[in-house]
Amino acid sequence: MTPATQIYETTDVVSLYRGGRLPGLSLAWESWGKLNADRSNALLLFTGLSASAHAAASDRDNSPGWWEAIIGPGRAIDTDRYFVMCINAVGSCFGSTGPASPHPNTGQPWRLDFPEIAMEDTANAAHRLVEALGIERLAAVMGPSMGGMIALAYLKSHPHSAQRLGLISTTAASEPFALALRALQREAILTDPQFQAGQYDTDRGPDAGMRMARKLGMITYRSAEEWAERFGRRHQTQMKARPFRLRFEVEAYLETQAERFIGQFDPCAYLYLSQAMDAFDASDQDASLEAMFTRCFQGDALVLGVASDLLFPLKQQRALALAIDAGGGHAQFEAINSNKGHDAFLVDSKAFQTPIRRWLA
Amino acid sequence: MTPATQIYETTDVVSLYRGGRLPGLSLAWESWGKLNADRSNALLLFTGLSASAHAAASDRDNSPGWWEAIIGPGRAIDTDRYFVMCINAVGSCFGSTGPASPHPNTGQPWRLDFPEIAMEDTANAAHRLVEALGIERLAAVMGPSMGGMIALAYLKSHPHSAQRLGLISTTAASEPFALALRALQREAILTDPQFQAGQYDTDRGPDAGMRMARKLGMITYRSAEEWAERFGRRHQTQMKARPFRLRFEVEAYLETQAERFIGQFDPCAYLYLSQAMDAFDASDQDASLEAMFTRCFQGDALVLGVASDLLFPLKQQRALALAIDAGGGHAQFEAINSNKGHDAFLVDSKAFQTPIRRWLA
Numbered sequence: 160m161t162p163a164t165q166i167y168e169t170t171d172v173v174s175l176y177r178g179g180r181l182p183g184l185s186l187a188w189e190s191w192g193k194l195n196a197d198r199s200n201a202l203l204l205f206t207g208l209s210a211s212a213h214a215a216a217s218d219r220d221n222s223p224g225w226w227e228a229i230i231g232p233g234r235a236i237d238t239d240r241y242f243v244m245c246i247n248a249v250g251s252c253f254g255s256t257g258p259a260s261p262h263p264n265t266g267q268p269w270r271l272d273f274p275e276i277a278m279e280d281t282a283n284a285a286h287r288l289v290e291a292l293g294i295e296r297l298a299a300v301m302g303p304s305m306g307g308m309i310a311l312a313y314l315k316s317h318p319h320s321a322q323r324l325g326l327i328s329t330t331a332a333s334e335p336f337a338l339a340l341r342a343l344q345r346e347a348i349l350t351d352p353q354f355q356a357g358q359y360d361t362d363r364g365p366d367a368g369m370r371m372a373r374k375l376g377m378i379t380y381r382s383a384e385e386w387a388e389r390f391g392r393r394h395q396t397q398m399k400a401r402p403f404r405l406r407f408e409v410e411a412y413l414e415t416q417a418e419r420f421i422g423q424f425d426p427c428a429y430l431y432l433s434q435a436m437d438a439f440d441a442s443d444q445d446a447s448l449e450a451m452f453t454r455c456f457q458g459d460a461l462v463l464g465v466a467s468d469l470l471f472p473l474k475q476q477r478a479l480a481l482a483i484d485a486g487g488g489h490a491q492f493e494a495i496n497s498n499k500g501h502d503a504f505l506v507d508s509k510a511f512q513t514p515i516r517r518w519l520a
Numbered sequence: 521m522t523p524a525t526q527i528y529e530t531t532d533v534v535s536l537y538r539g540g541r542l543p544g545l546s547l548a549w550e551s552w553g554k555l556n557a558d559r560s561n562a563l564l565l566f567t568g569l570s571a572s573a574h575a576a577a578s579d580r581d582n583s584p585g586w587w588e589a590i591i592g593p594g595r596a597i598d599t600d601r602y603f604v605m606c607i608n609a610v611g612s613c614f615g616s617t618g619p620a621s622p623h624p625n626t627g628q629p630w631r632l633d634f635p636e637i638a639m640e641d642t643a644n645a646a647h648r649l650v651e652a653l654g655i656e657r658l659a660a661v662m663g664p665s666m667g668g669m670i671a672l673a674y675l676k677s678h679p680h681s682a683q684r685l686g687l688i689s690t691t692a693a694s695e696p697f698a699l700a701l702r703a704l705q706r707e708a709i710l711t712d713p714q715f716q717a718g719q720y721d722t723d724r725g726p727d728a729g730m731r732m733a734r735k736l737g738m739i740t741y742r743s744a745e746e747w748a749e750r751f752g753r754r755h756q757t758q759m760k761a762r763p764f765r766l767r768f769e770v771e772a773y774l775e776t777q778a779e780r781f782i783g784q785f786d787p788c789a790y791l792y793l794s795q796a797m798d799a800f801d802a803s804d805q806d807a808s809l810e811a812m813f814t815r816c817f818q819g820d821a822l823v824l825g826v827a828s829d830l831l832f833p834l835k836q837q838r839a840l841a842l843a844i845d846a847g848g849g850h851a852q853f854e855a856i857n858s859n860k861g862h863d864a865f866l867v868d869s870k871a872f873q874t875p876i877r878r879w880l881a
Contacts, residue, residue, distance in 0.1 A: 271763065335751040335770035336744035342771045343735050345764045350728040352713055367711040374704050375736070383697035383833065390696040392801070402632065403706045403791050406798070409696035410703045430764050437768070440753070469830075472744065 160254040161213050163189045163220035164247075167288040176283070177438075179274025182263050186284045187247035187254025188212050189220075191230060192238035194292065201292070202241040202299045202519075203285060203313070203321070204230075205306030207505075208376075208432050209424055211253035214245040226303075228508040235515040241298060246285045248309065250276040250431040255284075258357075258427035270427050271357035278305070278439045282312035286320070299519065301325025301461075303504040304471065305432065311441040318455035324483070325518065327463045327504050327511065330475035331441035331448050331482070337470050340379050341433045344372035348426050357427060366421050372429065373417040382467035382500035448478070452486025460490040461518035463511060465503040491518060521615040522574050524550045524581035525608075528649040537644070538799075540635020543624050547645045548608035548615025549573050550581075552591060553599035555653065562653070563602040563660045563880075564646060564674070564682070565591075566667030568866075569793050570785055572614035575606040589869040596876040602659060607646045609670065611637040611792040616645075619718075619788035631788050632718035639666070639800045643674035647681070660880065662686025662822075664865040665832065666793065672802040679816035685844070686879065688824045688865050688872065691836035692802035692809050692843070698831050701740050702794045705733035709787050718788060726787050733790065734778040743828035743861035809839070813847025821851040822879035824872060829862040852879060 169184040189212040194201060204214060206225070215230035215238075216223055224245075230236045236243055250273075252259040258273035289297065300321040302310040307329025314321060333341075351368030353359055386409055395411035405411055445451040460483045464476030473494055480492035495510045497503035504511055530545040550573040555562060565575060567586070576591035576599075577584055585606075591597045597604055611634075613620040619634035650658065661682040663671040668690025675682060694702075712729030714720055747770055756772035766772055806812040821844045825837030834855055841853035856871050858864035865872055 332753060334744060335747040335753070335768065336739070338753070338768050339735070339739050339747070339770045339774060342765060342768070343732060343739065343774075346732055346735075347708070349762075349764060350732070371704060371707055371711070371732075374700070374707075378697070378700050378704065383695060383830070386696040386700070392693060392696070392699070401710075403710060403795050404703060406795075407696065407699050407703070409700045413700060413704075434764050434767075469744070 160187060161189070161211070161220040161222065163217050164212060164254050165189065166254060167284075167291065169284065169287055173280075173284070175274055176277035176279035177275040179276075181256065181274065184249065184256045184284055185254065185260070186249065186256075186288055188288065189214065189217070189245050191215055191217055191243040192241050194242040194294070198292070198294045199296070199298060200240060200242050201289065201294045201297050202236060202243045202301070203289065203297050203310075204236075204243060204245040205281065205285075205302030205309035206245065206248065207304035207306055208429075208436065209420070211251075212245045212247040214243075225505060226508060229512060229515060235512040236519065241519070244288075246281065246288075246309075248305070248432060249281040249284055250428060250435060252425040252428040255281075257425070258431050259425035268361070268427070273427065273431060275434070276431055277435050278308045278312040279316050281309050282316050285313065286317050297321040299323035299325055301327070302329065303327035304329055304501065305436055308436060308439045308441070312439070314455045315441055315444060315451055319457070321456070322458045323518065324456055324458060324460040324488070325515070326460065326476065326479055328465060328468055328471050328476070328501055329479075330471050331479055332439060333437055334475075338437050340375065340470065341437055344375050345430050345433055347371040347375070348430060354426065359426070365426050369421045369424070369426055369429070370417040373420040374413045377413055377416050379470045380500055380502040382469070382498050384467060384498045385500065388498070448482040449485040452483050452488055456483065457487040458489070459518065460488055461514060462490050462492045463495055463514060465495050465497050465500065467498050468501040468503070470501045521548060522550075522572070522581040522583070524578050525573060525615050526550065527615060528645075528652065530645065530648055534641075534645070536635055537638035537640035538636040540637075542617060542635065545610065545617045545645055546615065546621070547610065547617075547649055549649065550575065550578070550606050552576055552578055552604045553602050555603040555655070559653070559655045560657070560659060561602050562650065562655045562658050563597060563604045563662070564650065564658050564671075565597075565604060565606040566642065566646070566663035566670035567606065567609065568665035568667055569790075569797065570781070572612075573606045573608040575604075586866060587869060590873060590876060596873040597880065602880070605649075607642065607649075607670075609666070609793060610642040610645055611789060611796060613786040613789040616642075618786070619792050620786035629722070629788070634788070634792060636795070637792055638796050639669045639673040640677050642670050643677050646674065647678050658682040660684035660686055662688070663690065664688035665690055665862065666797055669797060669800045669802070673800070675816045676802055676805060676812055680818070682817070683819045684879065685817055685819060685821040685849070686876070687821065687837065687840055689826060689829055689832050689837070689862055690840075691832050692840055693800060694798055695836075699798050701736065701831065702798055705736050706791050706794055708732040708736070709791060715787065720787070727782050730782045730785070730787055730790070731775075731778040734781040735774045738774055738777055740831045741861055741863040743830070743859050745828060745859045746861065749859070809843040810846040813844050813849055817844065818848040819850070820879065821849055822875060823851050823853045824856055824865075824875060826856050826858050826861065826864040828859050829864070831862045
């Protein structure tokens with residue numbers, strides 16, 4: 160949580176999408192810009208798996224956010240025009256209720272007693288916040304990666320609740336290649352003896368498992384082409400090599416990235432969100448994806464993808480755009496030219512400025 | 521080892537490519553067909569990481585081998601014409617000396633006391649065998665995946681020792697994407713507490729680490745496209761699902777494959793061979809890959825690859841073919857049409873028959 164984090168509390172019992180219940184729910188969010196008089200300029204943004212609601216700097220917190228190049232006065236998501244709300248997902252560990260939150264009865268973290276969560280649960284919590292703000296219809300709902308899944312969940316659970324839909328490097332449902340990679344990340348955490356069936360000490364958790372999970376994630380978030388240019392076969396000298404490990408520069412890079420992540424992200428939050436991404440299917444309540452859009456959305460959609468994305472391949476964004484059009488909406492599909500793979504929206508975010516600006520103009 | 525395994529012993533001290541020494545060395549191999557009178561029909565075949573020398577059935581062992589569809593009387597590698605020799609790599613655990621072999625002083629497995637090995641060590645051991653058989657020049661040297669690296673090592677260490685060179689789904693040097701994936705497989709084994717710094721019981725080794733290593737391997741040996749067709753998003757029912765695991769069919773498939781592998785392959789053998797693949801660079805003794813071929817090979821080469829191969833991408837085989845041509849040889853490059861990724865040479869081996877037959881005709 161940052162000084163800019165706001166918390167929206169649901170104090171009633173919350174029924175979850177997969178059948179569980181929570182005695183109440185906190186939703187962490189940040190905002191930029193001002194809601195206009197007729198409350199028609201709200202843009203709702205969801206995040207990728209590992210991000211907080213801090214998408215951009217503000218007066219309350221001037222540290223750069225995860226989408227700093229995109230959000231701000233005069234930027235592609237123009238905070239002079241839009242009231243931008245970014246939501247930390249339910250199940251995460253940056254202010255919203257999740258398995259790392261204290262259980263109300265014991266004060267101890269929920270961990271594996273937390274009920275199964277779904278993309279729809281974040282969507283529903285955000286919808287309650289939107290209603291509480293008196294917003295009848297969003298100007299736009301959008302998100303990259305997991306955030307795109309939640310944006311889809313928002314519309315499927317709350318038909319016609321947004322004028323525009325922005326889907327970036329995301330999918331209506333993961334294919335088995337992505338399922339296998341995420342399952343293996345979870346296995347790394349679950350089989351680390353320090354995981355202790357979820358009863359780990361907060362400051363001495365399953366680091367070895369988290370390290371491997373994050374490395375595997377990172378490997379699939381980037382592209383072979385980028386790494387060939389960036390690292391080649393250079394040996395690393397910045398840290399001590401170990402037997403069978405840390406000989407090449409690419410290994411040291413992953414080690415550093417993974418170490419940084421371990422200190423930030425709760426292992427159980429990772430397990431719950433990862434599983435929720437696997438289970439998500441935008442058309443699970445409809446005969447088809449097209450039927451879902453027919454029922455829920457006929458506005459202007461922007462669908463962006465990156466050809467070097469291994470995890471959310473371009474054909475998935477193409478399929479989304481086709482289904483939106485077939486459902487009566489209007490989708491603008493664009494393949495962003497970047498060798499940064501799935502993470503392009505983060506590390507090559509400038510390449511996303513023009514299409515987003517045009518879509519929101 | 522199978523009833524058909526032959527062992528070629530080097531009883532002198534063997535100096536290894538990376539500076540280590542072995543007090544002697546066993547090389548496991550199998551053969552098919554007959555060496556002709558002028559000893560000009562020998563074809564030397566090296567294997568992928570996890571294979572034994574049992575590439576095809578024979579009178580001595582009629583169980584199918586790993587390249588059964590390719591090798592045999594009248595097949596693409598025609599054992600009526602060629603004397604085919606398949607070599608189990610040094611460092612492996614199917615008869616050739618490796619970290620799982622008994623240390624001569626203690627009778628206990630070498631494990632982490634085994635010296636670092638290289639692709640060149642298998643090539644050199646195979647060359648001693650070839651010389652012992654009185655073969656002056658091979659009709660062909662070839663191999664898929666790691667076996668292609670060893671075939672390159674053979675030529676680079678023994679210039680002009682083969683008339684033909686066959687390279688299948690292989691590379692002159694791995695790129696950082698492959699390095700990162702192999703390093704992570706090794707990390708899974710090394711961080712499993714049951715690895716015990718290599719002092720594991722033979723029947724109670726680092727199974728959890730090996731399971732993850734093999735799954736990660738399998739994920740990168742196949743393709744997203746194949747799995748989308750084969751598994752889709754179907755839930756599995758063949759084994760008990762566990763929290764956060766084994767919900768989808770693709771997960772059960774990987775679990776079954778990994779379990780099978782754990783019982784067959786020694787963890788230290790995996791570490792040593794995996795590292796040797798990372799370290800291999802066909803041009804490490806020359807100014808360039810072209811210069812290596814100029815120095816070592818001017819024959820007819822066949823270079824095959826598969827567009828869906830993530831780990832040994834097609835551009836690597838294209839680069840090999842270009843370097844062979846530039847070095848004065850003649851390379852026939854072909855992209856095999858298969859969605860089976862790196863494993864296509866094994867699971868779609870019929871697609872490789874025609875180009876191999878034509879090359880050897």
